[in-house]
Amino acid sequence: xxxxxxxxxxxxxxxxxxxxxxxxxxxxxxxxxxxxxxxxxxxxxxxxxxxxxxxxxxxxxxxxxxxxxxxxxxxxxxxxxxxxxxxxxxxxxxxxxxxxxxxxxxxxxxxxxxxxxxxxxxxxxxxxxxxxxxxxxxxxxxxxxxxxxxxxxxxxxxxxxxxxxxxxxxxxxxxxxxxxxxxxxxxxxxxxxxxxxxxxxxxxxxxxxxxxxxxxxxxxxxxxxxxxxxxxxxxxxxxxxxxxxxxxxxxxxxxxxxxxxxxxxxxxxxxxxxxxxxxxxxxxxxxxxxxxxxxxxxxxxxx
Amino acid sequence: xxxxxxxxxxxxxxxxxxxxxxxxxxxxxxxxxxxxxxxxxxxxxxxxxxxxxxxxxxxxxxxxxxxxxxxxxxxxxxxxxxxxxxxxxxxxxxxxxxxxxxxxxxxxxxxxxxxxxxxxxxxxxxxxxxxxxxxxxxxxxxxxxxxxxxxxxxxxxxxxxxxxxxxxxxxxxxxxxxxxxxxxxxxxxxxxxxxxxxxxxxxxxxxxxxxxxxxxxxxxxxxxxxxxxxxxxxxxxxxxxxxxxxxxxxxxxxxxxxxxxxxxxxxxxxxxxxxxxxxxxxxxxxxxxxxxxxxxxxxxxxx
Numbered sequence: 001x002x003x004x005x006x007x008x009x010x011x012x013x014x015x016x017x018x019x020x021x022x023x024x025x026x027x028x029x030x031x032x033x034x035x036x037x038x039x040x041x042x043x044x045x046x047x048x049x050x051x052x053x054x055x056x057x058x059x060x061x062x063x064x065x066x067x068x069x070x071x072x073x074x075x076x077x078x079x080x081x082x083x084x085x086x087x088x089x090x091x092x093x094x095x096x097x098x099x100x101x102x103x104x105x106x107x108x109x110x111x112x113x114x115x116x117x118x119x120x121x122x123x124x125x126x127x128x129x130x131x132x133x134x135x136x137x138x139x140x141x142x143x144x145x146x147x148x149x150x151x152x153x154x155x156x157x158x159x160x161x162x163x164x165x166x167x168x169x170x171x172x173x174x175x176x177x178x179x180x181x182x183x184x185x186x187x188x189x190x191x192x193x194x195x196x197x198x199x200x201x202x203x204x205x206x207x208x209x210x211x212x213x214x215x216x217x218x219x220x221x222x223x224x225x226x227x228x229x230x231x232x233x234x235x236x237x238x239x240x241x242x243x244x245x246x247x248x249x250x251x252x253x254x255x256x257x258x259x260x261x262x263x264x265x266x267x268x269x270x271x272x273x274x275x276x277x278x279x280x281x282x283x284x285x286x287x288x289x290x291x292x293x294x295x296x297x298x299x300x301x302x303x
Numbered sequence: 304x305x306x307x308x309x310x311x312x313x314x315x316x317x318x319x320x321x322x323x324x325x326x327x328x329x330x331x332x333x334x335x336x337x338x339x340x341x342x343x344x345x346x347x348x349x350x351x352x353x354x355x356x357x358x359x360x361x362x363x364x365x366x367x368x369x370x371x372x373x374x375x376x377x378x379x380x381x382x383x384x385x386x387x388x389x390x391x392x393x394x395x396x397x398x399x400x401x402x403x404x405x406x407x408x409x410x411x412x413x414x415x416x417x418x419x420x421x422x423x424x425x426x427x428x429x430x431x432x433x434x435x436x437x438x439x440x441x442x443x444x445x446x447x448x449x450x451x452x453x454x455x456x457x458x459x460x461x462x463x464x465x466x467x468x469x470x471x472x473x474x475x476x477x478x479x480x481x482x483x484x485x486x487x488x489x490x491x492x493x494x495x496x497x498x499x500x501x502x503x504x505x506x507x508x509x510x511x512x513x514x515x516x517x518x519x520x521x522x523x524x525x526x527x528x529x530x531x532x533x534x535x536x537x538x539x540x541x542x543x544x545x546x547x548x549x550x551x552x553x554x555x556x557x558x559x560x561x562x563x564x565x566x567x568x569x570x571x572x573x574x575x576x577x578x579x580x581x582x583x584x585x586x587x588x589x590x591x592x593x594x595x596x597x598x599x600x601x602x603x604x605x606x
Contacts, residue, residue, distance in 0.1 A: 125452065139538060146444070148539020149428065150572040159533045160567055162466060163525075172569040230462045234537045235442060236451020264463055266475040269453040
């Protein structure tokens with residue numbers, strides 16, 4: 001099935017016509033910063049331009065940030081997109097594009113692309129983990145996205161890994177994200193060195209052998225290992241796909257994560273641990289793939 | 304479909320002929336303590352006696368403790384059953400009963416019974432949590448048991464909730480089980496009161512208002528809330544079913560767990576939190592139901 005994938009981000013809108021994970025045509029533009037109506041108009045315009053040349057597309061998938069209301073096809077709010085509050089995305093796109101429209105969480109969309117066509121394409125089940133400014137993810141079993149009862153499955157960065165630990169952006173203490181995301185590493189580095197230190201500089205200092213920088217990196221890798229091991233103990237996935245900026249650091253960080261996962265697994269068989277392969281295309285490929293699978297089969301709300 | 308369910312425990316073997324969660328006939332006997340061959344013979348004898356009067360049964364399900372080798376249909380080892388090591392349960396039963404035999408983890412079997420016919424029968428997805436001497440569980444989505452890549456899904460009691468916390472029976476530090484299972488509460492009570500204190504006595508003292516006993520109970524409820532909230536953040540199930548001895552304590556404990564789950568969820572929608580309904584029958588009903596669903600459809604290894 002040929003479908004159209006849209007990826008709505010805080011700064012850009014990406015769109016692509018996709019068949020079985022292969023991009024046939026693509027388009028990209030800046031995200032309007034002037035409210036939901038303009039964002040929706042920009043999405044429609046971008047999609048319509050591609051659909052004109054690819055009328056064979058049978059459905060549209062759209063990956064969005066922020067908590068989504070799947071039942072009503074709305075974006076509850078998207079912290080990084082001005083004016084996106086309770087926005088009726090699905091209704092507006094369905095009406096103006098005259099095609100079925102499927103809404104998906106952006107991390108789920110990118111992860112689903114990796115699950116079906118990227119780093120996890122040979123695995124029955126996988127969990128996508130974005131190690132970035134924050135920590136998010138998605139859970140995939142067979143050809144389905146596991147959304148959960150309230151669309152919250154895969155919010156793995158909010159797992160508590162150290163009750164009483166540092167408070168995160170959501171006011172919650174000791175979450176994986178507050179212990180090991182890029183922004184939390186930068187927080188610790190800035191504290192230790194008494195000036196603003198970026199995650200990139202932290203990793204540079206750690207590579208150069210700075211003991212304090214290395215302690216911060218080791219600590220974050222430790223908690224990421226614990227987080228991954230906890231997921232194993234709940235659903236025992238065939239593998240993990242790591243995406244996001246921190247996963248781009250390479251073996252220096254990933255080897256530490258792998259060792260931490262093994263320590264926290266105390267003898268359990270190890271899942272595959274892979275790095276995302278599809279780069280910037282993951283969002284549109286995943287949104288298009290979700291649209292294909294959801295329009296081909298009845299959605300399973302909980303599965 | 305009518306199927307036979309077997310529940311192999313450390314002290315007893317239970318068996319039942321079951322149709323859609325309803326027990327049509329049952330049998331029970333002591334588990335031989337004289338090795339795998341005798342255990343298998345006892346299972347065959349118990350099953351055969353029921354099948355003679357119910358030849359309409361189309362398959363056999365068996366719930367077993369201990370790590371299982373699903374691919375080879377074997378019990379790797381069962382700590383509570385003498386001589387059960389690498390026991391070829393499925394091959395032996397299939398040959399002697401001349402019916403398809405499906406092996407399942409005992410917690411998965413009991414949880415599946417609750418999911419399909421008990422406390423969670425109206426929920427699309429549920430997680431069964433045994434709060435007992437230890438903490439175990441099972442994950443159910445739609446009509447399927449989520450087994451995971453290595454049959455380890457639902458080993459939730461081994462999640463790390465407090466790195467550096469007390470060491471558990473598996474040598475692992477800070478697991479949910481080591482922090483909040485019945486045996487860990489008894490450990491803490493025995494330490495606090497400088498003599499052997501059972502979980503039952505601990506709860507009695509806590510109900511009577513003993514501040515130290517109450518602190519132990521509150522601490523365990525806190526970590527159980529954190530454990531449940533962590534599961535929500537991975538798969539967002541429609542509900543939890545609590546089984547095992549500690550769940551039998553009633554509202555005095557469950558209200559504390561519910562409050563702890565809410566605290567640890569920091570504003571997320573709350574899942575249903577229910578107590579198991581099927582009692583001792585859960586094991587046989589679940590084993591029979593797994594046999595029915597697995598022989599009716601091709602099993603999904605990872606799903």
